[in-house]
Amino acid sequence: MYDFSALIKQLQRQTPNLPSEELLLEFLNSGQMKIYGPNEAIIEAGDINRSVYLIVEGLYRLGWEDGEREVTYGFGSIGTMFLSPKGFVSNEESCWFMRACTEIRLLKWNYDQFMEWILRSHEICLWAFLMAIHQLYCSEIKTDVIKGSARQRLEALSEKESRSRLHTFGKYPELLQHISSQTLATYLGIAPSYLSTLRKSMMEEEKEGK
Numbered sequence: 203m204y205d206f207s208a209l210i211k212q213l214q215r216q217t218p219n220l221p222s223e224e225l226l227l228e229f230l231n232s233g234q235m236k237i238y239g240p241n242e243a244i245i246e247a248g249d250i251n252r253s254v255y256l257i258v259e260g261l262y263r264l265g266w267e268d269g270e271r272e273v274t275y276g277f278g279s280i281g282t283m284f285l286s287p288k289g290f291v292s293n294e295e296s297c298w299f300m301r302a303c304t305e306i307r308l309l310k311w312n313y314d315q316f317m318e319w320i321l322r323s324h325e326i327c328l329w330a331f332l333m334a335i336h337q338l339y340c341s342e343i344k345t346d347v348i349k350g351s352a353r354q355r356l357e358a359l360s361e362k363e364s365r366s367r368l369h370t371f372g373k374y375p376e377l378l379q380h381i382s383s384q385t386l387a388t389y390l391g392i393a394p395s396y397l398s399t400l401r402k403s404m405m406e407e408e409k410e411g412k
Contacts, residue, residue, distance in 0.1 A: 206230050209258050212281040216369075217332045221325035229319060229326055230256075233309030238302040245300040251289040252313035257282045260306030261370070261380060265388065266298050274389040276344060277303065277370045277377065283333045304380050340369050348390065355390045356400050 206227065214220055221229070233256065238244055245251045247267060257280055264284070265274040275298075278284060286296035290313065311319070320327045347364050348355050358364040359371065359378065366372040378386070387394040 203231070204235065204258075206258070209256075209280060212373075216281055217329060217336055219325075219328055219332060221323070221329050225323065225325055226329075229323075230309060232315065232319070233311050236308045236310050238306050238308070240302055240304055242302050243299060244302060244306075244308065245286050245289075245296055245298070247297060247299045248295050249286070249289070250293060250295055251286045252293060254283065254285045254290070254311045254313075254316045255300075256309045257284075258307040258309055261303040261374065261377065262300055262306055263303055263381070263385065263389075264298055264300050272388045273391075274385055276341070276389075277381075279370045279374050279377075282337070282370075283330070284337075303377075303385075343367050343369070352390070352392045352396060353400055353404075355392065356397070356404070359386075359390075360404070 209230070210220075210223065210226065213226070220226065235258075236244075236255075244255065244262060257278055259280060261277055261279050262282070262284075263274050263277045265272060267273075284300060286298065286300075288294040289296055320330065347358050347367050349358075359368075365375075371377050374380075381389075383397060384394050387397045390397065392400070
């Protein structure tokens with residue numbers, strides 16, 4: 203049986219009113235364990251997917267295609283629960299993609315399994331609701347932190363205080379080592395070539411002590 207102690211500790215940190223450990227373990231053990239390799243799609247744009255996922259280990263990113271431009275909206279790590287809203291609510295094709303950044307271990311519940319838990323347990327239902335609110339909170343924090351000029355957006359990831367407010371970056375300081383410059387550019391809304399220029403300029407300024 204998988205040891206969920208690290209996951210439970212993280213869940214305790216990020217959401218209040220966690221179900222009892224006995225109930226939470228029963229819920230976790232009812233999920234199907236899935237493992238994906240780096241860059242592998244968990245949910246791809248165009249998929250009809252009604253499942254709910256919970257990250258046990260590793261990192262993922264959420265984004266979409268805007269014409270020929272790829273947009274990365276955010277990243278998730280241990281304790282992140284996610285789904286395709288269009289798929290879950292109305293059985294429609296997803297506009298978003300969810301892809302592994304590193305090797306990732308997930309728990310998966312299909313729609314019927316998850317709804318059975320929601321109807322069966324008030325504790326699980328309340329916890330899932332608070333998880334959803336927590337993720338909306340993290341989305342608003344990103345809007346508050348990643349803003350301004352291209353340089354200011356990049357600087358937000360260079361400043362410890364700003365980076366710590368972006369919860370996944372705070373939990374995984376090494377996150378930037380696991381994502382390519384191309385992906386980082388799509389997260390910051392900067393052209394990859396300009397991101398390279400900005401980084402070079404900032405490094406030169408740092409060397410000169412400016």
